[in-house]
Amino acid sequence: MTAKNLEHIQTLAENIFSKSQENIMNQIMDGTFNLDDFIESQEHNIRDELHDNWEGLVGEGNAYWERDSISDSDLKFLMGRLKHELCLKLPEIIKRDLKDKYQSWQLQYIETLTQVKDLTVNLCQKENVGSSRELMDLQSTTLSLHHIASLIDKVRLFFTAQQLKIDRVAIPVVTLPSDLEVKAIEETDLFNGNAEVAAAASTPAPAAESSIESMSSENNTANVSSTTTGDSGSESESEIGSVHIFERSPVNGFVNTVKHKPALVPESTIREKGFDHGDKLRVLNVRPFGERMHYDFELVEKGSSSASNRVQFNLCIVEKDDNGLFVQKAEIGQTKIVIDGTERKLYLLEKDITRLKIVPEDIIDIAFKPNNSEYVRVAWKHYL
Structure with missing residues (x-):
């Protein structure tokens, strides 16, 4: 078979897949797809493609294979050969399409997860019970998230069964704040022009900062990964691994030397990780949180035990x-x-x-x- 024939066979495979794409994907998602059964079911479409593109698929210049003189046994042989070629071509087409869908579904997952977070935060910030419409929106969006996650899991299982690798999109860690944290963000006025915090924001960073910056070497950031997205991603990524002084407030705390300052550290995180006033914290990740940027930190070095400001x-x-x-x-x-x-x-x-x-x-x-x-x-x- 010539290179030109193979090119036409590739086109045949693309056309067969295009006509049955939805059916193929549904069967893959259900775990019932069988390539041999599928190709047998496409005999009518294969015959139509052969009729429309005889010269391309069979070749020309050989009187024996002229369309008008072909015998039934030779036609059966041609159909068998085309089916065999489709068995070789279709898997790659299916895998390529699944990979594209997998990437697209992961991006949809990120977008929908963010919507769930925003709807949840909005409900948490209300003093009264959320409206039925708001709860229905949250329910609908959560169901969509579940559906997308289900599709992603099924594709992963398919590729695992085929012993193939797929590239995963980095999913940002989204921490939905508790009722305490949501209200604390609002009430501590870290972002609302509170005079006390405004004064802190204008106060020069501790003198130790110069030595802290020298700690942010490649060795310190070797194991740190970023899931930051958006236009400011490159700027935010440059902060990954930088080290800063933590400042404690009566509720929550903050870091005032990052680019998008002040960076709030929720009370729950402070308690979970044992942060104290004056500790040195390293930036692990930066991600959008509503209209602000949220920072994740890890402890680098404990500050002075006498440094408490509360x-x-x-x-x-x-x-x-x-x-x-x-x-x-x-x-x-x-x-x-x-x-x-x-x-x-x-x-x-x-x-x-x-x-x-x-x-x-x-x-x-x-x-x-x-x-x-x-x-x-x-x-x-x-x-x-």
């Missing part, structure tokens, strides 16, 4: 009097709250009470800036 009392029991909710005992009632040698009754802010739905007998951790015990923040609510 006072915290843990496991305080919430009580109530005519003036509102307050705490005066910590460690689940084992110790009294004493400030400057005086027992104190610390009243909670209404916004924290509303945000965390605090009621009497709840167990909470509170924190405040030194010399500002009148402005007490609820850093954490325990569910014991």
Whole structure:
């Protein structure tokens, strides 16, 4: 068979696949696709293609293979040969199409996952119950995410069975904030022009920064990967591996020396990773979070134990009097709250009470800036 014949056979395979693409994909997704059965089912289409392109598929210049003089047995031989060639050509076409779909579905997954995150965050930020329409939108988008994930899994299984490799799109790690974190982001005013934070943002970085920058060598970033996307991706990627000083707030904390400053570090992350004021943190990843950029950090080096810029009392029991909710005992009632040698009754802010739905007998951790015990923040609510 000549090179020209092979070119026409490739076209035949492309045409057969195009006519039955949806059916092929459905069978692959169902796990019922069988190449031999499929080619046998396409005999009518193969005959049509042979009739329309006889010279290209069979050749010309040989009287024996003239269309008008072909015998039934020779036609059967030609059909068998074309089916054999299709068995060789179609798998590559199917694999190519599946790879394209796999890449497309992964991008759809990222987009839909972001939509689920945004819808969830929007509901978490509401003081009241979300509307039926909002809940239906979240349900519909979540179902779409499940459907896309199912398609991706099926393609992975198909390629695994074929012992083939496929390139995966980097899926960004999306952390859906808890109710505490969402409200803390809003209430700590890190991004709302709070005077205290604004002053911190304008304060020069600690002197240790110059030595910190020298720590951001290739060795420190060798195992760090980025899933940042978007126009600012290259700029954000340049921050991966850089090291910064962590600053603690009464609730949450922040890093003020990154490009998209200040970078919020949620309370849950601080507690999970054991971050303290003055610690050196390395940027692991930068990704979009709504209209801002979210940074992931890891601990590089603990700061000075004397560097604390806040006072915290843990496991305080919430009580109530005519003036509102307050705490005066910590460690689940084992110790009294004493400030400057005086027992104190610390009243909670209404916004924290509303945000965390605090009621009497709840167990909470509170924190405040030194010399500002009148402005007490609820850093954490325990569910014991």
